[in-house]
Amino acid sequence: MAALALLLCHCRSISPSPLSAQPSPAASPFTVLGEGIGSAVLDEVRLAALSAQRDVEVWGELTAPVLIYVHPSHRALEREVGLGDVPWLRAWAQYDRIDLQSPTTFGHRDYRPPLRELLGHELTHVFMYQRIGTRETWNRIGIPFWFREGMASWTSHQGYRRGNLFTVGRRLQARHQLIDPLLEGELLNRIDQPLAYAAAHWAFDRLVVEVGEAAVLELLDDIRLEVAAMAGPASASSAPSTASAEGAAGDAAPRTADRPFARAFARRIGMSEAEFATSYRQSLLAAAASQPSS
Numbered sequence: 618m619a620a621l622a623l624l625l626c627h628c629r630s631i632s633p634s635p636l637s638a639q640p641s642p643a644a645s646p647f648t649v650l651g652e653g654i655g656s657a658v659l660d661e662v663r664l665a666a667l668s669a670q671r672d673v674e675v676w677g678e679l680t681a682p683v684l685i686y687v688h689p690s691h692r693a694l695e696r697e698v699g700l701g702d703v704p705w706l707r708a709w710a711q712y713d714r715i716d717l718q719s720p721t722t723f724g725h726r727d728y729r730p731p732l733r734e735l736l737g738h739e740l741t742h743v744f745m746y747q748r749i750g751t752r753e754t755w756n757r758i759g760i761p762f763w764f765r766e767g768m769a770s771w772t773s774h775q776g777y778r779r780g781n782l783f784t785v786g787r788r789l790q791a792r793h794q795l796i797d798p799l800l801e802g803e804l805l806n807r808i809d810q811p812l813a814y815a816a817a818h819w820a821f822d823r824l825v826v827e828v829g830e831a832a833v834l835e836l837l838d839d840i841r842l843e844v845a846a847m848a849g850p851a852s853a854s855s856a857p858s859t860a861s862a863e864g865a866a867g868d869a870a871p872r873t874a875d876r877p878f879a880r881a882f883a884r885r886i887g888m889s890e891a892e893f894a895t896s897y898r899q900s901l902l903a904a905a906a907s908q909p910s911s
């Protein structure tokens with residue numbers, strides 16, 4: 618599967634409590650199910666999702682309801698998503714579904730803060746998939762690891778666990794000098810996952826600082842239009858939610874691979890992804906040569 622949603626899950630304290638002002642359950646776009654999972658846990662998951670949804674709203678609304686399926690164990694989650702030996706995996710996001718390891722197995726005394734953070738991360742993936750594609754096309758559109766995971770980490774406020782430019786630069790310089798942390802993000806993730814996520818987080822942060830959140834959102838919309846445009850002029854101007862646009866994009870996606878992102882990025886950001894990556898890598902190495910910031 619092209620689009621993965623992997624997340625380390627560590628405990629943190631969130632203040633004020635994200636569950637202190639819970640939205641009305643009646644407004645929930647989430648269906649939470651789980652075989653052998655108690656109703657109290659399912660309710661906690663739904664409330665955490667409603668709270669985490671607020672993080673995602675910096676970008677916009679989810680456009681399709683989301684099923685959150687809770688699995689009783691880590692092994693059950695791995696089986697569901699077809700992966701093995703990924704001990705850090707806690708959840709897996711798709712266009713309109715999140716598979717979640719039961720938070721009671723996270724190993725935290727109070728699982729609600731890490732659950733809320735995890736769902737914020739995963740719902741950001743869901744939002745992006747729904748924004749750039751359709752149920753038929755979302756997993757055929759190549760999105761670079763750094764952008765996908767950086768957006769999810771940034772939106773769910775996980776910077777506290779990503780170090781800073783100095784620590785990221787130092788680690789890159791010491792261990793992975795020959796790897797570009799953005800252009801080779803998938804590779805870096807396989808050999809040094811914490812560094813890959815940290816580099817992705819700060820790259821996305823830099824992108825937001827440089828161009829603003831509105832431009833990033835427009836980039837997502839441009840990706841969707843690029844996919845549609847590949848199928849012909851008629852579908853390029855179609856509304857994203859129409860059935861015709863969905864069908865056209867579905868036909869085009871296998872041929873387009875990573876091109877929609879690359880083309881949309883260059884046009885909306887004003888430089889190629891490679892230029893952005895080169896500039897970012899240089900900034901990391903420059904930070905590594907400086908004194909650590911407090």
Ligand SMILES: [Zn+2]
Pocket residue numbers: 621622623624738742765766769
């Ligand atoms: Zn992720």
